[in-house]
Amino acid sequence: MSFQFATRTKGLRSSAIRDLLKVTEMPNMLSLAGGLPTPDSFPLPDLRREADRLLGEYGPRVVQYSATDGVVELRTWIAAHYSVELGRPVSVDGEIIVTHGSQQALDLLAKVLVDPGDVVMSESPAYLGAVQALELFEPRFEVVPGDEHGMCVELLAERLAAGLRPKLVYVVPNFHNPSGATMSLERRRLLAQLADEYELLIVEDDPYGAIRFAGEPLPPVASFTTRVVHLSTFSKIVAPGFRVGWMIGPPEVMAMVARAKQAADLHTATFPQMLLANIVSQAGWLDAQKARIVPMYRERCVALADAIDDRIGDRIRFHRPEGGMFLWTEFRDVPDTKVLLQHAVEAGVAFVPGNAFTIDQAPDSKARFSYSTLAPDQLVEAVARLTRALDAFDAGR
Amino acid sequence: MSFQFATRTKGLRSSAIRDLLKVTEMPNMLSLAGGLPTPDSFPLPDLRREADRLLGEYGPRVVQYSATDGVVELRTWIAAHYSVELGRPVSVDGEIIVTHGSQQALDLLAKVLVDPGDVVMSESPAYLGAVQALELFEPRFEVVPGDEHGMCVELLAERLAAGLRPKLVYVVPNFHNPSGATMSLERRRLLAQLADEYELLIVEDDPYGAIRFAGEPLPPVASFTTRVVHLSTFSKIVAPGFRVGWMIGPPEVMAMVARAKQAADLHTATFPQMLLANIVSQAGWLDAQKARIVPMYRERCVALADAIDDRIGDRIRFHRPEGGMFLWTEFRDVPDTKVLLQHAVEAGVAFVPGNAFTIDQAPDSKARFSYSTLAPDQLVEAVARLTRALDAFDAGR
Numbered sequence: 001m002s003f004q005f006a007t008r009t010k011g012l013r014s015s016a017i018r019d020l021l022k023v024t025e026m027p028n029m030l031s032l033a034g035g036l037p038t039p040d041s042f043p044l045p046d047l048r049r050e051a052d053r054l055l056g057e058y059g060p061r062v063v064q065y066s067a068t069d070g071v072v073e074l075r076t077w078i079a080a081h082y083s084v085e086l087g088r089p090v091s092v093d094g095e096i097i098v099t100h101g102s103q104q105a106l107d108l109l110a111k112v113l114v115d116p117g118d119v120v121m122s123e124s125p126a127y128l129g130a131v132q133a134l135e136l137f138e139p140r141f142e143v144v145p146g147d148e149h150g151m152c153v154e155l156l157a158e159r160l161a162a163g164l165r166p167k168l169v170y171v172v173p174n175f176h177n178p179s180g181a182t183m184s185l186e187r188r189r190l191l192a193q194l195a196d197e198y199e200l201l202i203v204e205d206d207p208y209g210a211i212r213f214a215g216e217p218l219p220p221v222a223s224f225t226t227r228v229v230h231l232s233t234f235s236k237i238v239a240p241g242f243r244v245g246w247m248i249g250p251p252e253v254m255a256m257v258a259r260a261k262q263a264a265d266l267h268t269a270t271f272p273q274m275l276l277a278n279i280v281s282q283a284g285w286l287d288a289q290k291a292r293i294v295p296m297y298r299e300r301c302v303a304l305a306d307a308i309d310d311r312i313g314d315r316i317r318f319h320r321p322e323g324g325m326f327l328w329t330e331f332r333d334v335p336d337t338k339v340l341l342q343h344a345v346e347a348g349v350a351f352v353p354g355n356a357f358t359i360d361q362a363p364d365s366k367a368r369f370s371y372s373t374l375a376p377d378q379l380v381e382a383v384a385r386l387t388r389a390l391d392a393f394d395a396g397r
Numbered sequence: 398m399s400f401q402f403a404t405r406t407k408g409l410r411s412s413a414i415r416d417l418l419k420v421t422e423m424p425n426m427l428s429l430a431g432g433l434p435t436p437d438s439f440p441l442p443d444l445r446r447e448a449d450r451l452l453g454e455y456g457p458r459v460v461q462y463s464a465t466d467g468v469v470e471l472r473t474w475i476a477a478h479y480s481v482e483l484g485r486p487v488s489v490d491g492e493i494i495v496t497h498g499s500q501q502a503l504d505l506l507a508k509v510l511v512d513p514g515d516v517v518m519s520e521s522p523a524y525l526g527a528v529q530a531l532e533l534f535e536p537r538f539e540v541v542p543g544d545e546h547g548m549c550v551e552l553l554a555e556r557l558a559a560g561l562r563p564k565l566v567y568v569v570p571n572f573h574n575p576s577g578a579t580m581s582l583e584r585r586r587l588l589a590q591l592a593d594e595y596e597l598l599i600v601e602d603d604p605y606g607a608i609r610f611a612g613e614p615l616p617p618v619a620s621f622t623t624r625v626v627h628l629s630t631f632s633k634i635v636a637p638g639f640r641v642g643w644m645i646g647p648p649e650v651m652a653m654v655a656r657a658k659q660a661a662d663l664h665t666a667t668f669p670q671m672l673l674a675n676i677v678s679q680a681g682w683l684d685a686q687k688a689r690i691v692p693m694y695r696e697r698c699v700a701l702a703d704a705i706d707d708r709i710g711d712r713i714r715f716h717r718p719e720g721g722m723f724l725w726t727e728f729r730d731v732p733d734t735k736v737l738l739q740h741a742v743e744a745g746v747a748f749v750p751g752n753a754f755t756i757d758q759a760p761d762s763k764a765r766f767s768y769s770t771l772a773p774d775q776l777v778e779a780v781a782r783l784t785r786a787l788d789a790f791d792a793g794r
Contacts, residue, residue, distance in 0.1 A: 241667030
């Protein structure tokens with residue numbers, strides 16, 4: 001069918017990971033490719049009890065339209081939580097907007113801030129969802145490399161000193177997806193200083209921060225400057241299927257985002273917000289949930305990392321993350337991990353090639369392994385299959 | 398705080414209706430200004446029972462990430478429902494995308510289709526939410542007046558014959574918000590013919606169609622041509638606080654929308670989709686729900702319309718809608734209903750001035766009254782207050 005409009009995509013990029021999921025649905029496939037939280041972590045009995053109470057006792061308002069910036073019960077919890085986390089009072093009104101996941105926060109920020117050609121800075125490798133949300137508004141991406149201590153903020157400082165003026169700087173400081181890196185305290189402080197000095201807006205995306213299983217917690221960049229929009233979500237710490245995330249930021253930015261949110265979907269769904277607000281507001285609930293689920297991720301991360309050390313040894317390099325869901329690796333003798341992936345799929349294991357997380361998508365030696373959804377013994381078997389795939393790759397060269 | 402970006406709004410317009418809601422929260426205010434469905438219509442016991450079953454029996458998948466185009470259970474219901482409604486097979490895959498309310502469908506369509514300066518056609522008066530979603534992408538709005546039989550499609554035909562080529566034509570054919578009009582069968586057929594002849598894309602927004610309390614149902618425009626993206630929602634027939642709507646359209650358009658949906662929020666929340674799919678899929682449930690709630694709206698519409706006839710008489714003109722939530726009126730001697738609104742608020746009643754639903758927002762004599770949330774006796778009292786406001790307005794001239 002033809003239309004008055006040319007069929008075009010306005011810069012839309014399909015997710016390589018989503019496409020990969022088709023492969024991972026094959027029978028007997030062990031997938032290290034996904035990014036789903038482990039289903040064992042979902043607090044189904046708590047959700048069930050609270051859903052029953054809401055629909056039984058609270059009356060129709062839990063399923064009625066609600067405020068564009070979020071239901072007050074949830075904003076009250078967020079304000080209290082971040083007043084501690086950021087070390088300054090966060091207001092229930094004007095600083096918080098509840099979104100359909102952190103992904104929507106990225107989309108709304110892009111929508112109100114980014115015009116075609118605007119410079120957007122990101123780490124490389126970068127979270128693909130952020131790239132997808134931003135690129136629809138046609139920015140010019142500029143990347144700063146990251147290492148195991150996060151974005152090389154010193155290099156950002158050089159670029160700024162040389163005159164670059166980004167519309168926003170996007171960082172994932174805790175257990176980065178895909179790199180697993182945690183930004184050091186020094187770099188967090190420096191990034192905040194640069195924001196103040198150059199009047200930058202930092203977008204600090206923190207979906208994984210609560211899943212820390214090693215090392216000490218570090219203060220968010222938003223605790224060092226108010227020039228930050230801080231994003232987080234219940235997707236990893238409670239459950240992702242409610243699509244409830246939030247952003248906290250300067251009132252002048254949040255006012256613009258609120259108007260865009262209203263145009264985008266009026267408001268975030270009322271019932272999921274009420275459900276999650278009531279659960280996390282119970283005294284001690286979140287600490288107990290973390291105490292229950294963080295060891296799951298620790299155990300899986302250790303199982304995967306140990307198996308790689310044992311079986312693949314010096315043919316691969318990686319650092320052990322302090323939390324989150326991802327192990328980022330570099331193969332010594334694999335110039336293009338997309339080719340290795342083909343052997344891997346034949347051997348019954350899947351992962352995401354590193355170039356999927358770059359702007360230019362040039363082939364590279366890297367790969368992201370997720371340890372979140374497989375049990376420890378499955379992770380060991382996945383590495384055994386990966387080893388066979390690596391042998392087959394070597395034999396085919 | 399200053400930033401590298403100028404604080405601007407990229408065409409964002411705050412909703413006059415949302416701003417009005419602040420006034421309507423005053424104690425003792427009787428509001429005809431809102432557009433909320435009556436809370437009495439929400440099937441809380443059914444929702445409670447099904448939520449319990451999902452969280453108790455279905456396991457973690459009901460709160461896990463899910464497919465970008467919607468959970469298969471809901472798409473299966475939508476496909477079956479519209480295969481009947483449209484008189485042709487609608488596929489579960491490729492033709493349907495579940496959205497966070499119809500509002501998000503409008504946002505996504507605007508995002509993939511509208512470039513700055515593109516012509517978008519709408520009725521006037523127009524649904525404000527659609528204008529808000531579209532204007533962010535900076536189209537050139539062209540309006541065609543509507544009457545009590547919907548958009549004057551004959552005038553659209555003249556504009557097309559004269560060379561106008563819109564990117565999309567937006568219509569609300571059933572019980573329009575704000576006009577209450579229902580598009581006649583002849584105009585539906587003509588609109589479909591024009592779409593085929595000029596290769597147009599029609600966006601047919603149908604949130605209210607199930608709430609018909611007079612006259613005979615008419616086939617949707619999408620039953621006469623496939624050049625339609627048809628939008629609907631559970632917001633009015635079940636409950637709005639789940640934010641579950643959907644669109645059905647040509648696969649080539651839906652493929653673009655799916656990529657934008659992924660970038661916007663990954664997918665619509667899983668749990669609300671499962672909950673609503675399971676409820677509406679029960680044999681006979683939707684018919685029973687309609688039989689329960691349609692009389693509520695009929696009774697309220699009659700109460701409001703009769704009270705206006707009795708108390709205000711020939712100082713106001715309106716037609717009685719065949720369904721939906723809105724009564725659209727024109728005052729004989731009020732050149733600007735914003736001025737009348739000030740007197741009305743003093744008298745303890747609120748409504749939305751007609752110019753809020755126009756692109757140019759020029760003052761006019763019109764007003765939208767919603768009868769959805771007040772009880773019949775409250776509607777009678779609201780009209781009594783409105784009459785006092787009208788007297789005060791006349792006295793002040």
